[in-house]
Amino acid sequence: MFARNVSIQLKPNCVAEFTRTLEKEIIPMLRKQKGFQDEITLVVPGGAEAVGISLWDNKENAGAYDRGTYPQVLKALSKVAEGTPQIRTYEVSNSTFHKIAVPVAV
Numbered sequence: 001m002f003a004r005n006v007s008i009q010l011k012p013n014c015v016a017e018f019t020r021t022l023e024k025e026i027i028p029m030l031r032k033q034k035g036f037q038d039e040i041t042l043v044v045p046g047g048a049e050a051v052g053i054s055l056w057d058n059k060e061n062a063g064a065y066d067r068g069t070y071p072q073v074l075k076a077l078s079k080v081a082e083g084t085p086q087i088r089t090y091e092v093s094n095s096t097f098h099k100i101a102v103p104v105a106v
Contacts, residue, residue: 001037001092002056004066006085007049014080015047022052025076029069030054035061038097055092062089 030036035057042051056062
């Protein structure tokens with residue numbers, strides 16, 4: 001399993017609109033993507049920053065989303081975000097919600 005961590009700065013007083021944008025526009029786009037597993041979104045108290053963690057079945061499908069659909073996500077977020085979102089990627093080593101196949105050492 002593979003994870004993308006996207007950190008964005010929110011415009012002032014935009015948490016409600018950010019949440020609506022996620023529910024109405026972004027999550028439906030994610031659900032159409034091959035290999036998409038889950039989305040977890042966190043907002044800091046006060047609403048100045050949000051972090052979205054999307055989980056994917058593999059790195060290739062996450063990469064295809066990044067190259068294909070993610071620019072549409074950025075456009076949808078432009079009304080609530082300031083600056084350029086920061087993206088970090090990870091191999092998921094453990095999850096209590098998902099079964100993860102651990103690579104076997106050769």
